[in-house]
Amino acid sequence: MKRSAKEWLIRVVILMIGLTIAHLGVTLFLLTELGSDPFNVLIQGLFRSLSSLTGWGFLTHGRVHIAVCLLIILILLFVDRNYIKIGTVLCMIFGGPIIDMFTAVLSPLQIRMLPVPGRILILAAGCVILAYGMTIVIKSDAGTGPNDLVAIVISDRLKKKFSIVRILVDIGFVVFGWMMGGIFGIGTIVCALLVGPVAGIFLPVNERMVSRIVQHFS
Numbered sequence: 001m002k003r004s005a006k007e008w009l010i011r012v013v014i015l016m017i018g019l020t021i022a023h024l025g026v027t028l029f030l031l032t033e034l035g036s037d038p039f040n041v042l043i044q045g046l047f048r049s050l051s052s053l054t055g056w057g058f059l060t061h062g063r064v065h066i067a068v069c070l071l072i073i074l075i076l077l078f079v080d081r082n083y084i085k086i087g088t089v090l091c092m093i094f095g096g097p098i099i100d101m102f103t104a105v106l107s108p109l110q111i112r113m114l115p116v117p118g119r120i121l122i123l124a125a126g127c128v129i130l131a132y133g134m135t136i137v138i139k140s141d142a143g144t145g146p147n148d149l150v151a152i153v154i155s156d157r158l159k160k161k162f163s164i165v166r167i168l169v170d171i172g173f174v175v176f177g178w179m180m181g182g183i184f185g186i187g188t189i190v191c192a193l194l195v196g197p198v199a200g201i202f203l204p205v206n207e208r209m210v211s212r213i214v215q216h217f218s
Contacts, residue, residue, distance in 0.1 A: 007218050008086070011142040014210055015087045018136025020098055025130030027102035030061075031111040032119040035187025037130070037195070038170035038177075039147050043068060043096075045182030052181075061103070065096025069146055076153065083153055087143020095145065123187050124194065131198035132206075139203065139210045147173070 003011075030036050036044060040061075047064040050056065069092030076083050111122055138144065144152075151166040158165070170192070178184040 004218070007214060008142065010214055010217050011140045011210075012087055012090065014213060015137050015140035015142045016090060016094070018133045018138075018140060018206075019091055019094060020133070022130050022133025022137060023095055023098040024102055025126040025128070025133060027099050027106060028111070028126030028129065029123040029187050029191065030099070031103065031106055031109070032114075032123045032126070032187060033112040033183060033185075034116075034119055034123050035183050035185035035189070035191070037147075037191045038173040038188065039145075040065075040099075040177075041182040041184055041188060042173040042177035043182070045177035045180030048181035060096075060100050062096030062098075062100035065099065066093055069093065069095070072146055072150065076149075079153065079157075083149065085143035087137070087140060088145075088149060089143070091137065091143055091145045120186070120190070123190055127191050127194040128198055130191075131195045132202050134195070135199050135202040135206045136210070139206045141210075 026037060026040060030040065030044075035041070043061060043065045046068065047059060047061050050064065051059050073084060073089060073092060111119060114122070134145075147169065148166070151169045154169065155161065155165040174182075174184055174188060
């Protein structure tokens with residue numbers, strides 16, 4: 001059934017709320033300096049390499065995030081623009097600035113200076129927050145983030161299982177990012193092992209929540 005403009009607007013608002021929550025989680029475990037999710041290992045590596053090579057002061061993690069996401073969108077415009085939804089563009093453009101915003105707010109907490117057990121607890125909390133926000137984004141059904149999008153396109157084109165392609169895409173992000181200076185550590189492993197199962201718990205909860213909100217306001 002075709003969605004009205006009002007329903008699309010409601011779903012996009014829900015997506016943006018989920019995106020903000022998810023990137024609060026990402027920022028928390030980025031600040032532990034124990035690693036990151038695969039896509040942000042790539043962004044971190046690019047950011048550090050470009051900063052050291054160019055010395056450009058305006059570069060931030062968030063701005064590099066935007067640049068990479070815009071490149072992905074540009075490539076998809078040539079491959080198949082049907083993969084791009086309004087929420088996809090919002091996820092890619094606003095994800096980086098949200099991380100920059102939370103980094104500025106949370107950096108004074110000096111999370112990286114805590115003993116490792118404390119940092120691991122914060123990292124785990126970040127993963128849970130990420131999983132919760134990510135499932136809201138998914139259940140908004142208005143678009144998705146870069147990791148899933150790249151894997152969806154490749155799996156469709158190669159006619160391979162999405163789950164296998166997603167693992168390979170994440171491995172590629174981690175290896176390439178780590179080679180350029182991104183932090184691959186226990187946080188990356190915790191993220192890989194924890195986010196999926198936790199998201200599985202939140203998915204049905206957030207599906208019901210999103211359905212109720214959409215029905216109420218439509």
